[in-house]
Amino acid sequence: MTGLSTTPSLDRARLGFYRGLLRQMMLIRRFEEKAGEAYALGKIGGFCHLYIGQEAVAVGSIAALRDDDYIMCSYREHGHALARGVASRAVMAELLGKSTGCSAGKGGSMHLFDVSRGFLGGHAIVGAHIPLATGAAFAIKYRGTDQVSICYYGEAAVNNGAFHEALNMAALWKLPAIYLCENNRYGMGTALERASAIYDIAERACSYDMHAETVDGMDVLAVHEATERAVQRARSEKLPTLLEVRTYRFMGHSMSDPIHGHYRTREEVEEQKRLDPIPGLFHRLETDGLMSQHELSALDAEVVAEVEDAISFAEESPEPMEDQLYQDVYQ
Amino acid sequence: MPTLTYRDALNHALREEMERDPNVFLMGEEVGVYQGAYKVSRGLLETFGERRVVDTPITELGFAGVGVGAAMVGLRPVVEFMTFNFALLAMDQIVNSAAKMLYMSGGQVPIPIVFRGPGGAALQLGAQHSQAFESWFAHVPGLKVVAPATPADAKGLLKSAIRDDNPVVFLEGEMLYNTKGEVPEGEHIVPLGKADIKRAGSDVTIVCHSKTLSVVEKAAAELAEQHQISAEILDLRTIRPLDRDALVESVAKTNRCVVVEEGWPFCGVGAQVVDEIQREAFDHLDAPILRVTGADVPMPYNKHLERAAKPTVNLVIEAVRSVTYQS
Numbered sequence: 001m002t003g004l005s006t007t008p009s010l011d012r013a014r015l016g017f018y019r020g021l022l023r024q025m026m027l028i029r030r031f032e033e034k035a036g037e038a039y040a041l042g043k044i045g046g047f048c049h050l051y052i053g054q055e056a057v058a059v060g061s062i063a064a065l066r067d068d069d070y071i072m073c074s075y076r077e078h079g080h081a082l083a084r085g086v087a088s089r090a091v092m093a094e095l096l097g098k099s100t101g102c103s104a105g106k107g108g109s110m111h112l113f114d115v116s117r118g119f120l121g122g123h124a125i126v127g128a129h130i131p132l133a134t135g136a137a138f139a140i141k142y143r144g145t146d147q148v149s150i151c152y153y154g155e156a157a158v159n160n161g162a163f164h165e166a167l168n169m170a171a172l173w174k175l176p177a178i179y180l181c182e183n184n185r186y187g188m189g190t191a192l193e194r195a196s197a198i199y200d201i202a203e204r205a206c207s208y209d210m211h212a213e214t215v216d217g218m219d220v221l222a223v224h225e226a227t228e229r230a231v232q233r234a235r236s237e238k239l240p241t242l243l244e245v246r247t248y249r250f251m252g253h254s255m256s257d258p259i260h261g262h263y264r265t266r267e268e269v270e271e272q273k274r275l276d277p278i279p280g281l282f283h284r285l286e287t288d289g290l291m292s293q294h295e296l297s298a299l300d301a302e303v304v305a306e307v308e309d310a311i312s313f314a315e316e317s318p319e320p321m322e323d324q325l326y327q328d329v330y331q
Numbered sequence: 332m333p334t335l336t337y338r339d340a341l342n343h344a345l346r347e348e349m350e351r352d353p354n355v356f357l358m359g360e361e362v363g364v365y366q367g368a369y370k371v372s373r374g375l376l377e378t379f380g381e382r383r384v385v386d387t388p389i390t391e392l393g394f395a396g397v398g399v400g401a402a403m404v405g406l407r408p409v410v411e412f413m414t415f416n417f418a419l420l421a422m423d424q425i426v427n428s429a430a431k432m433l434y435m436s437g438g439q440v441p442i443p444i445v446f447r448g449p450g451g452a453a454l455q456l457g458a459q460h461s462q463a464f465e466s467w468f469a470h471v472p473g474l475k476v477v478a479p480a481t482p483a484d485a486k487g488l489l490k491s492a493i494r495d496d497n498p499v500v501f502l503e504g505e506m507l508y509n510t511k512g513e514v515p516e517g518e519h520i521v522p523l524g525k526a527d528i529k530r531a532g533s534d535v536t537i538v539c540h541s542k543t544l545s546v547v548e549k550a551a552a553e554l555a556e557q558h559q560i561s562a563e564i565l566d567l568r569t570i571r572p573l574d575r576d577a578l579v580e581s582v583a584k585t586n587r588c589v590v591v592e593e594g595w596p597f598c599g600v601g602a603q604v605v606d607e608i609q610r611e612a613f614d615h616l617d618a619p620i621l622r623v624t625g626a627d628v629p630m631p632y633n634k635h636l637e638r639a640a641k642p643t644v645n646l647v648i649e650a651v652r653s654v655t656y657q658s
């Protein structure tokens with residue numbers, strides 16, 4: 001197995017940066033809790049996949065990107081949108097299907113878009129967006145700019161042909177792409193070991209002669225640094241990277257699923273929760289004397305207020321007009 | 332007017348559009364070094380280089396997705412399928428990604444892409460290489476579907492397809508590449524969504540597209556000579572959006588209609604045409620509309636069986652004589 005990349009010690013001068021990461025993770029956590037609540041109340045419909053437990057992955061990696069880079073996500077993308085700076089109001093309004101949502105209420109939880117931020121969508125066919133990210137990387141190379149295209153997908157997607165086809169072309173054509181696998185061990189109720197002939201996803205990169213790294217996804221700083229290395233490789237060397245980020249989802253696959261059941265035990269979930277990335281970062285900050293419990297509470301109050309504002313905004317927002325039904329089928 | 336093959340007309344359209352717009356590029360299997368499986372892209376690699384004429388691995392799902400991804404950020408890809416039989420592997424990208432992106436992004440992400448290549452049966456290629464996919468794609472809101480029959484239309488429609496800001500599925504006739512026809516010189520554009528009367532007539536409207544045009548033309552000639560029936564030939568050219576006005580206008584004049592297509596009958600293009608006409612021109616009809624389609628079977632290899640599976644001149648004549656109550 002490739003060694004797991006973890007973090008070096010904290011740098012006092014970067015306190016503002018650490019605080020920013022912590023705030024984003026806390027915002028996503030509170031946002032997702034609220035989304036879960038709204039789902040239970042029937043305010044959010046369809047499938048709704050929460051990101052609780054995996055916050056460090058989106059937050060750490062997106063912090064390593066530039067504003068003009070492209071981001072392509074799966075359907076578990078609320079956290080990525082928030083980390084990219086899409087307003088929590090616009091994301092929540094989209095979950096509620098309102099006209100003020102970031103996809104005008106026509107995308108829903110699985111299809112969040114904000115082109116102004118290079119946020120190119122949540123996509124709901126497992127693996128299908130991986131070639132799309134390769135296409136964005138192709139366009140970057142075609143135009144000769146130094147942007148980067150990053151793609152987030154789950155470990156279950158690597159058994160899909162689209163993954164293989166996309167990575168092969170990215171390596172063949174030397175495209176500035178980062179394929180970030182969020183290995184949360186399960187695709188719905190199927191453990192990685194029951195679906196994949198090899199358990200070490202980073203190893204798959206050798207099929208394409210691609211750089212790979214395995215990262216502790218519960219450590220936001222480790223994720224950030226590994227992504228920075230991949231970004232550097234893409235921007236300067238014009239080469240793709242496969243990042244395997246080891247993480248865990250604390251909730252069920254979607255809001256319709258129980259947290260544990262036939263496929264994983266309560267004990268396993270509880271054990272993983274001890275690795276929660278939010279207290280993880282806070283305790284390091286506290287230990288180094290960079291942040292107090294009091295400051296943490298203040299930060300929490302701040303994100304709770306932001307989420308409350310988001311849900312009120314979403315609830316008060318108008319439904320899309322009926323004439324929207326036939327809008328945007330064709331340009 | 333210069334005479335060109337259908338193949339060269341397409342080639343000229345690609346060349347002109349690539350010259351006009353640096354965001355247009357061609358991607359697919361064997362499009363570059365090999366000059367195209369059917370030589371449609373002949374010489375383009377030499378002119379535009381590897382950056383814009385991109386040979387891909389045999390990875391239809393993958394490169395269709397790469398095309399859509401590139402279109403998401405503003406390029407204008409022309410994705411060639413060696414034949415549309417292989418596009419089935421890319422169906423997910425065409426339907427789930429290309430066709431729906433604009434809508435599910437609330438209007439933020441247009442996909443200006445052309446998926447092109449030969450469709451329909453050639454000769455004795457067997458079941459997996461001989462099928463017409465018009466109705467598959469035409470079923471999908473968000474896609475436009477084009478199937479030109481002549482060199483002039485091939486050129487003018489491909490240029491429009493490349494300039495269109497929506498995903499366009501452009502079905503070429505594998506058997507048409509060598510056919511010759513006059514193509515207007517200079518900038519020649521044929522708008523999408525406009526049918527064309529290929530022969531004016533008064534007794535019956537025969538609706539067709541792509542390869543079936545030549546079958547229908549032969550039938551119309553014979554109907555005129557031997558049966559004194561004057562057939563109007565309406566070439567759809569674009570399947571979606573369908574030119575309803577042209578259909579209604581023609582049927583209002585002839586009062587009878589036969590719809591011919593190469594594809595399978597069930598849920599075929601003709602079924603849609605019949606639906607439009609019976610709703611919009613019911614009072615003009617003097618007879619039920621008949622359809623001539625490919626046989627409802629996988630394409631057999633045997634030459635005689637294959638012929639029996641395709642729409643023929645005789646089948647068209649029979650259908651026309653039936654709707655004109657001559658048979």
Ligand SMILES: Cc1ncc(C[n+]2csc(CCOP(=O)(O)OP(=O)(O)O)c2C)c(N)n1
Nearest residue numbers: 076124125126154155156157184186187188
């Ligand atoms: C092609 C396809 N097959 C099946 C599904 C149904 N499905 C949705 S999510 C999922 C599991 C995916 O797991 P993984 O890729 O690990 O991502 P995670 O949900 O763990 O984030 C399945 C089977 C789908 N959306 N697309």
Ligand SMILES: [Mg+2]
Nearest residue numbers: 154155186187
């Ligand atoms: Mg998973």
